[in-house]
Amino acid sequence: MDIKILRYFLQICKDGSFSKAAKNLYISQQGLSKSISNLEKEIGVSVFNRTSKGNELTEYGEYLKNKASTIVYQFDILTDGINEIKQKNKKFLNIGVPFGVINSLSFDLINEFNKIYPDIILNIKEYTDSKCEEAILNGDVDLGFVIAHFDKNKFDYKLIKHEKLYAIVNKNHKLANHDFIDFLDLKNEKIIINSTESKVHHNFIIKCLENGFDPHILIRTNEMILVTDFSKRNEGIGISIHFSHTPNCKINYIPFKDESFTWDIYMVTKKNTIIDDTMKKFMDFIEDNSIARNNLILKEDVI
Secondary structure (H helix, E strand, O other), X not given: OOHHHHXXXXXXXXXXXXXXXXXXXXXXXXXXXXXXXXXXXXXXXOOEEEEOOEEEEOHHHHHHHHHHHHHHHHHHHHHHHHHHHHHHHOEEEEEEEEOOHHHHHOHHHXXXXXXXXXXXXXXXXXXXHXXXXXXXXXXXXXXXXXXXXXXXXOEEEEEEEEEEOEXXXXXXXXXXXXXXXXXHHHOOOEEEEEOOOOHHHHHHHHHHHHOOOOOEEEEEEOOHHHHHHHHXXXXXXXXXXXXXXXXXXXXXXXEEOOOOOEEEEEEEEEOOOOOOHHHHHHHHHHHHHHHHHXXXXXXXXXX
């Protein structure tokens, strides 16, 4: 006997009619009637007398009502107790992530971790690059990801992903067919880039100054994907990573000639942090997937 059918039966007893009970249960009246009919077939007796005045409980229905109330009550106590134990056994992990990193690592990676470790709840907080480092150092999160360059004396760290940065150029732009972009090519161009608190912005400014000019920053944004969107509209030249899932029919991703201009993601903890079992599971999972992904990239390069 299904506990759900007993709940249906008790709801009808409470509301006094099939139509009202069906409405409160958010099911069709036909579906509810069929469920009660199946119940009566299973126990071999009728629980309601259907009359012109409504539905009255039979002798068997009265008996079932008393027993079902106890069964449903005990079942709820049982499930509440199990859920309480499950909740007590759950582990929570606070993770700091700079804007754009989740897109780069892939949401599928986080979903896969959740499937393997359902008892570990990931609380992911997004920050600007500098604020993310502060959150890790202040203990606002247990661990996090940072973008090079950072003070390596303050963190224990592991390189997770090496990303090239690209000039995102509308196909109607004069630079669209270049195989590579030199920083001097951007001297008189309007630039679309991350906010001043991002490492991309900071590192780009340094590279431009090293090449003898101060770039014309037209648009700054915390959302890396918006850099691509503005570039599609030919508002200027975007500076960002390559989002492979982003349709790029209107733009070209052109790599920089200077191969040191990159967006490298590190997984970090505050220096000398004690790594508990929950943190270790997450860190090992990310590192293992990073190694597998890098090996795949190397294999593709060879092919």
